[in-house]
């Protein structure tokens with residue numbers, strides 16, 4: 335990975351670079367399949383993570399790494415959830431740099447937020463999992479909590495569980511609300527394994543983007559659940575992706591949105607020129623294949639250098 339003098343093929347030095355991987359979804363169980371029959375390799379995924387970290391460390395110039403969510407799988411036996419999360423975190427700890435996590439539905443099938451967030455080094459008094467950081471003054475990363483309004487992860491009597499269940503009951507009449515049967519077009523996103531961004535978080539996002547604009551920072555928004563229908567299947571889209579994108583489009587500072595959750599991955603450029611890159615999942619890589627990468631950051635583009643099943647992607651900003 336990388337080249338001898340740190341220059342890219344275009345001959346320019348990146349401002350900084352960072353590692354990316356998503357949907358490790360580890361569990362110490364035999365291989366299985368998704369609901370739709372796609373093979374899933376629960377044990378192999380941690381081997382891919384080990385290889386990713388080996389390559390990231392060999393690169394020697396990655397400032398940090400991002401895991402876009404779903405650290406363990408929902409099929410992990412519940413008496414092993416804690417040890418499984420700790421085992422994957424221990425692997426991430428071997429990376430010579432900070433790792434930023436976000437939460438996915440499978441994390442929340444295993445552990446309640448209160449237990450999960452400290453393990454992922456997401457420090458929050460109220461169990462919300464949104465935060466931002468700035469690796470260099472010119473760039474800011476905004477990490478969204480896509481399960482803020484969610485039927486999974488909060489205590490049953492939490493206002494956000496109640497809001498999510500009321501919302502789902504209006505939008506999805508199926509007995510199994512993980513099923514999109516009968517839902518049409520973009521309404522197929524109203525599934526229990528997705529979630530939404532609540533009012534407070536939307537306000538925080540708006541304030542953060544305002545601040546970033548004042549500081550002349552470029553912003554990368556990260557969320558486990560994708561934000562643009564062009565980059566994902568309709569069934570994997572954030573419930574209120576439209577409200578979130580309305581906020582994002584009010585500011586010119588957001589250049590790229592990164593996501594996970596939709597295991598095949600995807601890339602789109604939306605009506606405002608924002609790139610959406612949904613990353614290919616580790617879990618569905620057959621043994622002998624892999625999916626991870628690193629991103630070189632420039633003032634005018636992000637350049638994803640993918641390994642194997644993670645496609646390389648040039649994300650050039652429109653202004």
Ligand SMILES: Nc1ccn([C@@H]2O[C@H](COP(=O)(O)OP(=O)(O)OC[C@H](O)CO)[C@@H](O)[C@H]2O)c(=O)n1
Nearest residue numbers: 368369439510512513514527567569570595596597
């Ligand atoms: N039609 C369906 C689809 C899924 N389920 C069940 O819902 C749970 C979550 O599904 P899963 O595919 O494991 O979710 P991922 O987060 O790994 O992937 C997201 C998708 O790629 C988005 O399209 C699980 O228990 C399924 O069995 C269901 O009941 N009915």
